[in-house]
Amino acid sequence: MKSTKNPKNQKKRWYDYLWMVELTYMALGFFNILFAWLGMLFFCIPLIISLVKGTKGYCNRYCGRGQLFGLLGGRFGLSRKKDIPRWMKSRGFRYGFLLFFFVMFFQMLWNTYLVFAGARTLRQAVTLLWTFKLPWHWAYHGTLFSPGVAQFAFGFYSVMLTSTVLGLITMVLFKPRSWCVCCPMGTMTQLICKAKSPKGDIVTEEP
């Protein structure tokens, strides 16, 4: 499959290996939850690129998560390579899913705030799919700061793990990178780009 590519697109660039960063991130969080804070990078970089440059440059080039799915589903064949159902790529679903993620994210921030404020004690657990509490105490070795710092790490890692698991499920069921269709970060950056683009949503198809 590779051999038909022309040299221009075949050459691997440094950013083609960012899937390793994603793997490392998930692994680090397994040993010390405080590393979850590094995930802020995966959060801020796409937003900054879309806000400043008005492109989805992060998705198009640097997203390690997307690359990982592409690799596992493509090279390793862990994907049925079937079309994603129509409703999953509809705007209603994509925007609704983004909104749902937002709500869940703010709930996580609220829980963090409660721990900061001392109204709640630290919960050393990672919540998968917003429901299942996984024990994760081995990754907590105390913090120099408020327990709220650790609570945020647990919460943030939960978000990351949940989207990875959902991504893996969609990868197996549909195409390798099906997650990119409804990924909240991808939807959000596309919305920012739409808002920034002078022509807005208007698309002109050239002959």
Next chain:
Amino acid sequence: MEPKTRTRRKAFADTDLCVACGCCARVCPMNAIQIRNGIYARVDRTRCVGCGKCARECPASVIEIREAQA
């Protein structure tokens, strides 16, 4: 022998449903796809050879390979 018309088959992306992920541009051997303003994929059909790689890759399955009107 492959019929000549094969080279006239080109990729068409449904710009309305495109999520601008860029997966198509990544695999195109002719570098014929550009992601416009982070909104949609545009195929440069003067470069496209209709190989269909992009269509297979597209996670939203919004690329169609069909006969281009000359």
